[in-house]
Amino acid sequence: MTSGKDVDAVGHRVVHGGTRYRTAVRVDDRVLKGIEALAEFAPLHNRVAAQGIRAARGLLPKTPQVAAFDTAFHATLGEEQFLYPVPWGWHREYGIRRFGFHGLSVEWSLGQAATLLDRATDDLALVVAHLGSGCSVTAVLHGRSVATSMGLTPMEGLMMGTRSGSIDPGILLYMLRRRRAGWRELEQLLDHESGLVGVSGRRAGMRELEKAAGDGNHRARLAIDMFVARAAAGIAAVATALPRLDALVFTGGIGEHSASVRDAVVRRLRMLGAVRTLTVEAREDAVIAAQTARLLQQ
Numbered sequence: 299m300t301s302g303k304d305v306d307a308v309g310h311r312v313v314h315g316g317t318r319y320r321t322a323v324r325v326d327d328r329v330l331k332g333i334e335a336l337a338e339f340a341p342l343h344n345r346v347a348a349q350g351i352r353a354a355r356g357l358l359p360k361t362p363q364v365a366a367f368d369t370a371f372h373a374t375l376g377e378e379q380f381l382y383p384v385p386w387g388w389h390r391e392y393g394i395r396r397f398g399f400h401g402l403s404v405e406w407s408l409g410q411a412a413t414l415l416d417r418a419t420d421d422l423a424l425v426v427a428h429l430g431s432g433c434s435v436t437a438v439l440h441g442r443s444v445a446t447s448m449g450l451t452p453m454e455g456l457m458m459g460t461r462s463g464s465i466d467p468g469i470l471l472y473m474l475r476r477r478r479a480g481w482r483e484l485e486q487l488l489d490h491e492s493g494l495v496g497v498s499g500r501r502a503g504m505r506e507l508e509k510a511a512g513d514g515n516h517r518a519r520l521a522i523d524m525f526v527a528r529a530a531a532g533i534a535a536v537a538t539a540l541p542r543l544d545a546l547v548f549t550g551g552i553g554e555h556s557a558s559v560r561d562a563v564v565r566r567l568r569m570l571g572a573v574r575t576l577t578v579e580a581r582e583d584a585v586i587a588a589q590t591a592r593l594l595q596q
Contacts (some may be wrong), residue, residue, distance in 0.1 A: 307362040308354045309590035311454065311582055313343035313399055315367030322589040325351055325363040333365060339397075339451050340488060361453060364590040371401025374442040379539070382449075385522045396454075398446035400428040400550075402582040407547045410578045415545060423540045425533050428580070429559070430550030431459035433529065437536040445539035447532045455489060457528040464491035483491070497521035504552045504559065530566035537570065546572040554579055 310325070314336040323329055330351055337344035342391055347365075355363055372380075380387060380396040388394040407426045412419045419441045426436045433456040437445040447455030457463045473479045479487065498521035500510065510518035539545055546567070548560050554577055564575060 302380045305361050307359060307364055307594055308358060308591050309364045309366055309586040310347060310351050310354070311402060311586055312347045313368045314340035315365075315369045315394075316397070317393070318368050318467060319365070320370050320373040322364055322366040322586075322593050324593060325355070325365050337501055339483070342566055343452070359419045360375045360541045362594055364403060364494075364586075366586040366589045368401045368403075371405050372396075372398030372436070372443040372446055375444065375446070379445050394450060395464045395509065396435070396446070396449045398436065398443060399448045399452045400432065400434045400436070401443070402585045403428045403549055403580050404438065404443065405550050406581045406585045407460055407578045408438055408441065409548050411545055411576055414576055415515045415574075417544075423542050423544050424547055425537050425540070425543060425545075426547045426549065427529060427563070428458075428550040429529060429548065429553035429556075430580070432461065433463070433550070433552075435529070435536050436531040437539045439540055445536040447536060456532045457525050458493040460490050460493050460495045462488045462496070463528060494521045494525060495523055501540065504556050506557070508558060514520040520560075522559070526562040526566065529559075533567060534570065543573050543574050547578055549580045551580075553577070556592065565567065 312319075312333055315337050316332075316339070318332060319347070330348060333344055333351070337348070346418045351363055351365070375396065375398065382394060382396065384394060385420050404426045408419050408424065411424055412422060413480070415422070421440070422438065424438045426438060428434050432452055434444055434446060435456065436447070449455065453461050453463070461594045470484060473484060474481070494504070494507065498507055498510070498518045500507065500518065502510070504522075505523055507518045511522055533546065546564070548554065552559055560575065560577070567573065
């Protein structure tokens, strides 16, 4: 166990920062309470992050703790992107809006793409497709997020490993109205029993699903085809926020390791013309470390 003397700081990934935390911040009791309060919008993530921060503060009480937020990169979204077409009071009174996630991954992918293309980050128009257990797509222009698929919570957008992504809200109203499920059950089912798992019936990674599909398993093949279709549709949708598309960047566990998924997605996007594609290893840890160092040097 470290004594803490060789640790300059501890950086923590926090998924939801709301409107308050738009950059990395040094953690104190007030910040920790704010992170916990936002767990309502990211229950799978913020509570765990808060527990990790508390544990680190207990082990290293004299070491600076810094929270870096997945939502922060998307603080540049315009109103036409972050507002929902719902009653205006929902936004004003309840704070209902799009936040977007995977921002740390997108920031890393942007930097790597600039290096690979030998261009400045503020000279690029990209779509970053983070495809893994959680999935999102983000349009980046001049180094800024201009459109993204995840919303108020990390449940919106693409089909994911265990999350449904976007579905007809009428489905949820029907389930509630007919008492097929309560809100707690819906939350559990949409977060843990949907997506690739829900369609395929298998708790397996993409590699195992591809093998099952190759062996003739219909539901595994269907799950992959649905995943590809929704990923391509999401990429095409956010690309409309860009004046051009310099490159499509794949990252995340599936984005990095499944060439067949990448190829299938790109084939569905042929109508966009020839688009350069890049594959980048996700390194949120490197971004967190850099943000932590910058903050403590101020």
